[in-house]
Amino acid sequence: MVPFRKMHGLGNDFVVLDARAHPLPVTPARAAAIADRRWGIGCDQVIVLEPGTDGADVFMRIRNPDGSEAGACGNATRCIASLIAGETAADHITIRTISGDLLAERLGDLWRVDMGPARLGWQDVPLARAMDTLRLPFEDAAACSMGNPHATLFVPDLDAVPVATLGPLLEHDPLFPDRANIGFVQVINPEHIRLTVWERGAGLTLACGSGACAALVNAARRGLTGRAATVTLPGGDLHIEWRTDGHVLMTGPVATAFTGTIDLDALPL
Numbered sequence: 001m002v003p004f005r006k007m008h009g010l011g012n013d014f015v016v017l018d019a020r021a022h023p024l025p026v027t028p029a030r031a032a033a034i035a036d037r038r039w040g041i042g043c044d045q046v047i048v049l050e051p052g053t054d055g056a057d058v059f060m061r062i063r064n065p066d067g068s069e070a071g072a073c074g075n076a077t078r079c080i081a082s083l084i085a086g087e088t089a090a091d092h093i094t095i096r097t098i099s100g101d102l103l104a105e106r107l108g109d110l111w112r113v114d115m116g117p118a119r120l121g122w123q124d125v126p127l128a129r130a131m132d133t134l135r136l137p138f139e140d141a142a143a144c145s146m147g148n149p150h151a152t153l154f155v156p157d158l159d160a161v162p163v164a165t166l167g168p169l170l171e172h173d174p175l176f177p178d179r180a181n182i183g184f185v186q187v188i189n190p191e192h193i194r195l196t197v198w199e200r201g202a203g204l205t206l207a208c209g210s211g212a213c214a215a216l217v218n219a220a221r222r223g224l225t226g227r228a229a230t231v232t233l234p235g236g237d238l239h240i241e242w243r244t245d246g247h248v249l250m251t252g253p254v255a256t257a258f259t260g261t262i263d264l265d266a267l268p269l
């Protein structure tokens, strides 16, 4: 039996497994089985902690419920920072991902993560062909990468958007060779946007940290907001700042829902 911790950031929820002391065989199929909300524990992402090296406190591996590996997960990054801080009493945590090192800092009950630079080139997202990532050839959309691919659609009324229909269509659009997370944004004012995200490999979630970063960056690039704003997601608010050096800071809460154990060997390989 393997212990796990069920955590969430604004309801974007995670099963966290700790493979720092011993490797854990979390194959894509096992991740999918763990994430299944009926046959497994249920979560938006399965997070596996691996040993941190060369200055990183921990390596965070991110898997979606479809088994695909992701290069960023903002809400999970805050949760893992909080988990490590609970072990070390540190207020600054370095979390390594396949997209680079992320620096997290405790701010009272909240955590602020430097999510790294927004990558704005078409090859960074990536897109299937050269184009201005500020004007995609459909809807009213822009794209960027936060270490994972994001498209942002600007809509006049978020509540009128058929996200569950449009989301999967765009997630799998040939324009996105690695698929994409699809964010739908309604600008309230230059300091406040509403956002709902259809996540790549996960579907509709209550919050998406990297999606909130991408949405603010794309809105600011369009001149619809300043370089900092409150992003209101179905699960709650994140504060996002696109720093003048290109890095994006995300501040928000973390929570542990429960802990338990799971028999990984009872799951499909």
Ligand SMILES: N[C@H](CCC[C@H](N)C(=O)O)C(=O)O
Binding pocket: 012, 044, 045, 062, 064, 069, 070, 071, 072, 073, 074, 075, 076, 148, 149, 181, 199, 200, 201, 202, 205, 207, 208, 209, 210, 211
């Ligand atoms: N579905 C995303 C990973 C999780 C992102 C989200 N949960 C966040 O908080 O950033 C992807 O495949 O890129």
